Structures are given as C-alpha cells and as structure tokens.
Amino acid sequence: MSRYLTLSALAVLFLFPLVWSGWASLEDPSDYLEMARFGEGLGTYATNSVLVAAMTVTGTLVVSALGGYGFARFDFPGKNVLFLATLAILMVPYATVLIPLYVLLGHLGLQNSLVGLSLVFVMFQLPFALFMMRNAFEALPRELEEAALVDGCGTFLAFTRILLHAVRPALITVALFAFLASWNDFFAPLILLNDGSSFTLPVAVVSMTQQTFGAIDYGMLQAGVMVMAIPCLVLFIVLQRHYVRGFMSGALRG
Amino acid sequence: MTLTIDRAGRAARSRPPARWWRSRKAQGWLYAAPTAVIVGVLFVAPLVLVVWMSLNRWPLLGSATFNAPDNYTKILDNPLFADAVVFTLKYTVLTTVLLSAVALGLALLVQDRRPGIGFFRTAFFLPGAVGFAAAALLFYGMLNNDFGPIDPMLQAIGLTREPVKWIGTPNMALFSTITLVIWRFAGFNMLILLTGLQAIPTEVYEAARSDGAGRRQIFTRITLPLLRPTLALMLILSVTGSLLAFDQFFVFTNGGPDNSTVSMVMVVYRDAFFRFDLGGAAAISVVLLAALVGLNAFLMRRLR
Numbered sequence: 321m322s323r324y325l326t327l328s329a330l331a332v333l334f335l336f337p338l339v340w341s342g343w344a345s346l347e348d349p350s351d352y353l354e355m356a357r358f359g360e361g362l363g364t365y366a367t368n369s370v371l372v373a374a375m376t377v378t379g380t381l382v383v384s385a386l387g388g389y390g391f392a393r394f395d396f397p398g399k400n401v402l403f404l405a406t407l408a409i410l411m412v413p414y415a416t417v418l419i420p421l422y423v424l425l426g427h428l429g430l431q432n433s434l435v436g437l438s439l440v441f442v443m444f445q446l447p448f449a450l451f452m453m454r455n456a457f458e459a460l461p462r463e464l465e466e467a468a469l470v471d472g473c474g475t476f477l478a479f480t481r482i483l484l485h486a487v488r489p490a491l492i493t494v495a496l497f498a499f500l501a502s503w504n505d506f507f508a509p510l511i512l513l514n515d516g517s518s519f520t521l522p523v524a525v526v527s528m529t530q531q532t533f534g535a536i537d538y539g540m541l542q543a544g545v546m547v548m549a550i551p552c553l554v555l556f557i558v559l560q561r562h563y564v565r566g567f568m569s570g571a572l573r574g
Numbered sequence: 575m576t577l578t579i580d581r582a583g584r585a586a587r588s589r590p591p592a593r594w595w596r597s598r599k600a601q602g603w604l605y606a607a608p609t610a611v612i613v614g615v616l617f618v619a620p621l622v623l624v625v626w627m628s629l630n631r632w633p634l635l636g637s638a639t640f641n642a643p644d645n646y647t648k649i650l651d652n653p654l655f656a657d658a659v660v661f662t663l664k665y666t667v668l669t670t671v672l673l674s675a676v677a678l679g680l681a682l683l684v685q686d687r688r689p690g691i692g693f694f695r696t697a698f699f700l701p702g703a704v705g706f707a708a709a710a711l712l713f714y715g716m717l718n719n720d721f722g723p724i725d726p727m728l729q730a731i732g733l734t735r736e737p738v739k740w741i742g743t744p745n746m747a748l749f750s751t752i753t754l755v756i757w758r759f760a761g762f763n764m765l766i767l768l769t770g771l772q773a774i775p776t777e778v779y780e781a782a783r784s785d786g787a788g789r790r791q792i793f794t795r796i797t798l799p800l801l802r803p804t805l806a807l808m809l810i811l812s813v814t815g816s817l818l819a820f821d822q823f824f825v826f827t828n829g830g831p832d833n834s835t836v837s838m839v840m841v842v843y844r845d846a847f848f849r850f851d852l853g854g855a856a857a858i859s860v861v862l863l864a865a866l867v868g869l870n871a872f873l874m875r876r877l878r
Binding site: 327 | 598599600601602603604605606607608609610612613615616617618619620621623624627632680683684690693694696697698699700701703704705706707708711712713714715716718720721722723757760761765766769814817818820821824825828839842843846847852855856859860862863866867870
C-alpha cells in the first residue's frame, strides 16, 4: 500500500507541470488568439510543422521499408558496408554534422527549405528505422513471399501487395518515432531554417521568448507549449504499445 | 496474362542459378538505393565536409580559403570554449548521477505487474513525449517569479520567504536545468531499465529468496550485477546526451547568467552563427566528434 502512496506522490510531481501548463494556457483563452497573430502566425508555424512531420514520416517509411526488405532478403555487394554506415549515424553526434549540413543543403538549393529539413530528419531516423524494418522482414516466413513469386508477381509486387501489410506493426512504430522526433526537434530547424515564414513550432515559439523586448506573455507561451505538446501526448497515449515495442526490440541498442 | 504465368512458371521451374543471383543482386541494390543515397549525401558527405571546413577559413558568406591548422590552434585561445568544457563536464556528471538514480528508483517501483501500474509507468514517461524545447519553455514559465506557480507554493508552505532566482544565479540555473532534464528524461531511462529488469529470470530471484537473501542483498548481489549491461546503455546515452546539451541551455538560460551556462555545443552554434566563423565551428565539431566517438568506444568496452 505504501508503494502506491509513493507512486501517487511521484505521479503528481511528474504530471503537475503538464497540468499547470494546460491550465495556464486556458486562464486567458485570448492567448491562443494572440499566438495566432504572433510573427507569421500560429497557423503558418503549425502548417510548417505538420508538413515537416508528414514528409519525415513518409520519407522514413518509404526509405526504411524498401531498405529493410533489401537487407533482409537480398544479398548484394556492399551490403554490410552500407548497413554499418547507416548504424554509424548513431555514433556520430547530431550536433557535429549540422554545420556541414547547413553548407551542403545550401549547395543543393535546399537551404531554408522544409524539404531539406525533412530529409535531414529522415537521415537521423534511418538507423533505428532500417534496423526495425530489417528485423520485421526477417521475421516473416519466406513462404509468404515465395507463394507470391510463384504466382507470377515480381518481388516488388510481393513487397507492396503482401509483405508490407504483414509488417504493419513495425511501420507504425517507425512512423511514431519519426513523428515525435521531427515534430519536437529544435536544433536542426534552428540551424537549417533562417526565414521566419519557414519556422517550425519549436523555433517559432522559442524565438517568441527571445525576441520580445518588453514583457513576455507567459500565458501565450504556455499556449504555444500546449499546441506543441498535445499531438505528442495524444499519439503517445494511443500508440504506447508501439513505442515500448520499439524499445524492447533492442533497436535503441544500435 | 498467359504470358506472365508462362514466364513465372518457367522461372520457378528452371531458373539458371547464376542469372538468378545476378538479378537478385541488382534488385537488392535497387531496394537499398534510397538508403544509400540518404546515407551518402546527408551523412557521409557532411562528415567529410566538416573535416574539410575545419581546415579552411570559412565565413558564413563569401568564399573559403585554406588556413590549416588555424581553426584548431584558435580553439586553445578561446576562453569561452575552455569554460564551456568545464561547465559541460560538471553538468554531465551531475545529470548522469541524478538521472540514473531517479530512473532506477522509478523502474524498481514499477517493475512488477500489479493493478494500476500501467498508469504510473505512463505518468512517468509522459513528459518524455513532450519535445525538449517545449518542456524547457514550460519550465521557463513555471519558474517565472511573477507568473509561475512554484514561488507562491514554496512561500505558502513556508519554505521560502521571497521569490527564488531560479535562473538568476549560476548555481540555481544549473539546478533548475537539471531538474528540467530529470523531469523530461527520467521516464525514458526508466523504460530502458525496465527492459533490463524484465530480462532477469524470476527463477534467479526465487533461488536467492529460498537461500534466505534479504531485499537489500537481492538488490546488490543480483539485480545490480545482472542489470549492468542495461545500466551501461543508459549511462552511455545519458553521458552522450549531456555532453551535447544545447536545447535546455539555449531556451532556458540562453547561456546566462554571465555565460555561466554555455555548453560546448552552444559555443559551436555561437561561433557559426554569431561570429560567422563556420570553419572555427567545424574545428570544434571535429574535436567533439573525435572525443565522443573515443569516449563511447571506451565506455562500451569498459562497461559491457
């Protein structure tokens, strides 16, 4: 029983900031309207964030599903080198490649671009996603695919028509991690986006605190926090099982 | 239609092995091609580029000129960087110790499946779903002396008489930041430890108990040693994450007061985008990269 008391006290401590932020953002609902008028407008930043998240999730799913199938079922020269190079992304601290990425995206005409930012997020997600998808395809019985091949499908048809459906749980896990990472990340958009109209929510709301010379409107700030946090909280609560599966599969061990 | 069946049927019955493998190879490559492009262009190329940049005077605008090894020797003369190294190391040690202790405590509390435990696991993890920048902004408001609820609460229970300077002094800024980090990451680390705890077979515990081991003994003699690989993983993640700290300081303290909370990555950022010296920032990046890869290799060998 005393364990439950301890747990409850701790749960209050952990949940209090979230509850307070939600409450503070509602104390004066006009804060949300105020947010909508800040800078380019909340709508623009939210749209940017949604676009980046959608492109990141789609890109990560496509690249890792194709790659995962390739790595699980085919042998080709350079396979191990490529797999190790992908896993090496985990070994290289994120912050140290952002400066060259800034220069590189400039040369590719993707500076200050939501597409460029999304591609960078896909790259950071790839080690986890590829590992996850490769394992998922390896776990499928070969008969599933052989039946399709004998029936006259090419491997690509077998892949899209049959195998992809069979690995749906892994796809959901990969999509969830990609969404949370791209929606929440602050450092990459801070460096790679330099025009106010292309800011994503975290950069826009942080710049709200750092560009105001007068008093900061804290109610408005918490409204911004809620707009950023609520989609993640809802997704996490709904897809918890998939998040924990991502953990358990040892994918984080890289 | 008949054609496909015919072709497939022939392929299935008598495919020549050599040709079959050749085409499998080509297909494998095609499936892996998008991965190769992303890894090559957005990971390998920047890695090479950061080294090349560190050997050049590379202004934010304008053309680059070779100046090796100036960017590296300059690091030694950068007093901000020297302070940042000391501060980041201090922050890393404190954060890792406190975060591990809290996470281990939480994991032990929620490790057994009992009614309602799922709720508590979720409650402890939930801050982890919130973005780090959003979490920092949340604390920024919560600790504000005029707006936040913390000062009035502390005063109401008589712990303090006047508002606390949560980010106004170097020590308090560090304390507040670590509190934020623990709130945000304890649940994440708890999940990592839970996977390790659940991998310990229950028979081991039963055997220890039937041999008369007490709870303390079970913890120190069985749980901790068997949890070692998981603890090592958590430690590596926490150390690496802390050494690369940026968001929390940028949002929360902006390096202040008096540059007392400038982390190493913050120096990289400031060199690049305030002093417009991308070459200098690249040199610091290369040093950080080498140090972290070395440290990771060392930790993995020592701890596993």
